[in-house]
């Protein structure tokens with residue numbers, strides 16, 4: 001990664017008036033500041049963290065993907081026999097794995113810290129909370145006023161009070177897992193969302209005996225049951241014991257001879273379509289492990305902000321309510337990233353932050369209401385119709401873009417769908433990557449793309465084949481006019497595209 005030389009930070013002056021004060025210097029906050037200074041706004045970023053860089057760089061995307069790559073490589077080496085390779089022994093060296101991760105993350109963090117310190121905007125190293133709608137109190141006792149404020153304070157681990165014993169059990173969080181320099185013998189994972197699945201697979205592949213307990217009937221409840229099932233099969237093949245359809249009754253921790261152990265009591269309902277009816281009634285289960293990971297989700301980090309003093313309202317989930325321009329219930333205060341949601345995904349945090357700042361700049365520049373309306377139209381066009389994209393970095397990866405089948409059914413949108421399995425695709429077969437499928441949804445009349453779901457090797461990369469076509473409202477016919485190199489994994493996408501194109505052509509011929 002390119003390095004920039006550090007410039008001396010600009011000293012900030014208390015009581016100074018800014019066009020924009022940004023609370024939080026993570027992905028949303030930094031990108032808001034970058035956009036604001038490029039638009040000529042006098043800007044301050046306020047962040048009191050001991051280490052600057054934000055969740056993605058320090059304790060989220062980047063460290064988790066650094067470690068997942070190690071686990072995937074170990075897995076590939078250990079499963080090389082079908083390729084005719086005899087590799088006698090591959091073992092993880094955790095201190096070395098951690099040292100590499102720390103080196104990489106320190107590099108990324110220092111790059112971001114240099115960007116934050118580069119002097120284009122004031123960087124104020126304190127925590128902030130509201131005193132009134134335009135005034136912030138800083139943790140060093142000073143105050144700061146701004147015409148506009150962007151809240152970008154991120155999220156923190158959720159510890160639901162409804163689960164007896166959880167608050168006192170001192171469970172690990174994703175932060176602890178990402179910093180481990182030893183391989184735990186046993187681990188129970190509470191939750192079956194993205195963090196749970198990615199980190200359960202990481203540790204299982206490194207050698208931990210993992211049990212995962214998920215409340216919903218499937219893993220990854222926001223994804224399709226078919227996709228979740230492929231991920232479940234893969235986790236089970238890695239030795240993860242999975243309970244879905246559960247209700248946690250109690251989490252307890254006890255210490256004997258200096259060592260802690262966890263007991264998790266829960267009710268487990270076998271799947272409703274189980275052949276034996278008696279299986280459907282809940283059964284009380286108890287799981288014990290040396291360690292317990294709380295992967296029950298994250299909650300917006302807004303409690304210390306005194307939002308009520310600024311007239312900023314939140315949803316029952318704690319997310320800051322914001323309109324399509326990221327304006328909160330106090331129109332000069334905006335929110336972006338995990339603190340407002342609805343998705344906790346980096347590129348969306350950045351997009352929200354940029355939109356908020358461009359809306360602020362438009363409000364400052366527009367001389368008439370008519371001019372503001374025209375600027376809003378422009379912003380709506382640019383930001384309005386971006387397809388939703390998400391990737392789960394398990395092996396195989398699960399990637400989705402645009403509308404899902406669940407969205408299409410709920411909104412009664414007519415659609416055609418075609419899918420092709422990895423185990424019938426030449427390149428996937430020669431890579432021994434036969435788990436998964438590629439599925440495409442399109443409009444039955446025109447063939448306009450509506451969405452795609454790919455579960456399989458490198459699907460987090462392949463899904464980007466749909467990003468531009470979906471953003472440009474292209475059709476399956478447009479995509480089929482593009483060249484597809486042979487033999488590639490990407491080529492698999494042509495099969496569902498062709499099937500949909502054929503269905504549309506056949507329907508037209510009938511008419």
Ligand SMILES: Cc1cc2nc3c(=O)[nH]c(=O)nc-3n(C[C@H](O)[C@H](O)[C@H](O)COP(=O)(O)OP(=O)(O)OC[C@H]3O[C@@H](n4cnc5c(N)ncnc54)[C@H](O)[C@@H]3O)c2cc1C
Nearest residue numbers: 024026027028049054055056060061128154337338344346
């Ligand atoms: C384990 C894990 C893996 C993840 N992997 C991915 C992934 O692969 N891809 C993806 O897209 N997303 C991933 N995410 C989610 C992603 O990291 C977040 O959505 C994103 O980092 C949120 O950015 P943000 O700017 O909203 O918040 P943050 O980056 O958390 O920034 C908030 C900042 O605000 C500061 N702050 C808080 N309160 C105050 C205050 N009162 N005053 C001043 N400063 C304050 C904090 O110090 C912090 O620096 C992952 C998350 C986790 C936990």
Ligand SMILES: NC(=O)c1ccc[n+]([C@@H]2O[C@H](COP(=O)([O-])OP(=O)(O)OC[C@H]3O[C@@H](n4cnc5c(N)ncnc54)[C@H](O)[C@@H]3O)[C@@H](O)[C@H]2O)c1
Nearest residue numbers: 160191192193194195196215295296297298344391392393
């Ligand atoms: N690859 C990526 O893009 C990536 C990776 C990691 C995290 N993230 C982001 O970070 C966010 C946090 O991830 P996460 O996995 O911690 O949260 P999540 O909301 O995705 O999953 C939380 C899980 O805990 C379960 N749960 C919640 N409360 C419960 C209760 N009381 N009892 C039993 N089960 C309960 C939920 O059913 C769910 O399965 C996600 O929204 C995701 O967008 C993204």
